Amino acid sequence: MEPNGVGNNRSVVPRWRPLGETPSYELTVKPHGKRKPAVRAVTRFKDSLDESTSKLFIAASELESDLIDGPSSSTVKAAIYIISRTSEATAELRGMAQRIVDRATPVADKFLDEGASGIRDKIYLQIRNFKRKLAEYPRDALTSLELGRLYTVVGQPGRAKQFVERAAILCPNDRYVLRSCASFFSHTDRPDIAYDIIKQSELASVDSWVQAAELSVSVQLGKIPRWAEHEIKRFHKLVHTRVNASELAAGLGSVELNNGSIRRARRLFERSMDAPTENALAQLRWTQTTGDLKNVANNREFNIPQSYEAQAYAFYAREEPAGIVDAASKWLEYDPMSGHAAMLGSAYATISLRQYDRAVDIADRGLLSSPDNLMLINNKIVALAKGGHIDQAKALLPSISRFKSDERAAFYYAASGLIAFVEGDEIGGRELYALAMNASRDCSNFERSLYAIIFWLEQEVDYTNFDTSYVLSARDKLATIIDRHGVGRPALKMAWRSVSARIDQRIEVMRSDEPLLVHDNLQLTNAIEDIAPELGLLL
Structure with missing residues (x-):
């Protein structure tokens, strides 16, 4: 087993989470200049609802944090109705409704203390529940997208693809949908499909979150968007940026770094760290493991929720394997489609900690969404053999025989x-x-x-x-x-x-x-x- 460090490449691919776990600042779409995004304000949609449904939803949103036994049936009906009106409701409003529905159906991929088989069973149960919802509301893009995410988590990208593409057709100008497409098609090595979907959207030229997604898939395709140089110059003139521009600035900084422009890259990463997302912070910490940009935000403490990937890279730079494994395990829980989290965690659990059962468990979780990841299978073989499960290790060995060529x-x-x-x-x-x-x-x-x-x-x-x-x-x-x-x-x-x-x-x-x-x-x-x-x- 060769612990290949933190990987040879990383781009700021959007993090694909359930809608209810996505930060609100990633969902709220604001107009840029005179152009108005296709999804409009909460108030206008509320007014379009009949009075009883509107009251139910307002009550649900006010009481959501106090619900202990789960939402009432009337509250859930109101939320489902709002989710189904994809052409009229804003992403923020639908996100609120989705969180209420999720409270009624517990999220399946909270699996820190469960094995891979238990995770798989729970996710298939949730898939059945979402399929029933989609049968009742076939134009619900968010339910379709969540089905795509769940099928991706259990390693069925073929089935996931039809639901992801369906969501993109129903909501071609929804930021959450577009960023999810970028994540899915990056995971399945088809960034070209995500690129085509994003380029056809009205948000492609006006929304920093969508531009960051476009940049991530463009880099995978070996090209840079035409607007990139204009955005780089704009960032250089700024003294501070908001969170909505953090991932775009980090992505552009990586482009400049790959081009050998260290000074320009440093400036872009500095702007990215003004109000970073956990994904932008992870990009910086990964970059710093290669020896570049060591002084950017090096002495700053960031209190960013779920910044497990960035923590894993920080532990790596400090050569602390126990911290790497702990952070990688949490990163994999947070982002179950990250094969790299599983590779990092399983490698150091085996090599440094000699916790072979733990290494196998981490590898199995990663193999749920990436069953053909041969390097992850290799890590599992090593952990099984070192842990004394020699028959299981020998049974897996033919899986990596193609390495010989x-x-x-x-x-x-x-x-x-x-x-x-x-x-x-x-x-x-x-x-x-x-x-x-x-x-x-x-x-x-x-x-x-x-x-x-x-x-x-x-x-x-x-x-x-x-x-x-x-x-x-x-x-x-x-x-x-x-x-x-x-x-x-x-x-x-x-x-x-x-x-x-x-x-x-x-x-x-x-x-x-x-x-x-x-x-x-x-x-x-x-x-x-x-x-x-x-x-x-x-x-």
């Missing part, structure tokens, strides 16, 4: 080598780890070769009777390499720290047990000596 071959050979060591096949394990190292070398990924050597040493320590002097010699050589090569590489340093600590533990046990010693493993010794010059180092 591309640059990820090292992961397949390393996972196979781990299983061999666990089963007592030391010779086979060594040969497979040597293949993992050579596969990395063949694609000039010498850092991945170094990871293969580190974990090879870990398996020698965990599953063989090793020669203490040989292992200590190997550790000293690797420590020298990592001291020189690990600067600015928190993932590498945390992995090595865990393995080095494990060596100390095992040597202490072996000294007390007085085991028989075996011959030096020259194969591993040679590998360590070979990797140093490939990394540009001399031992």
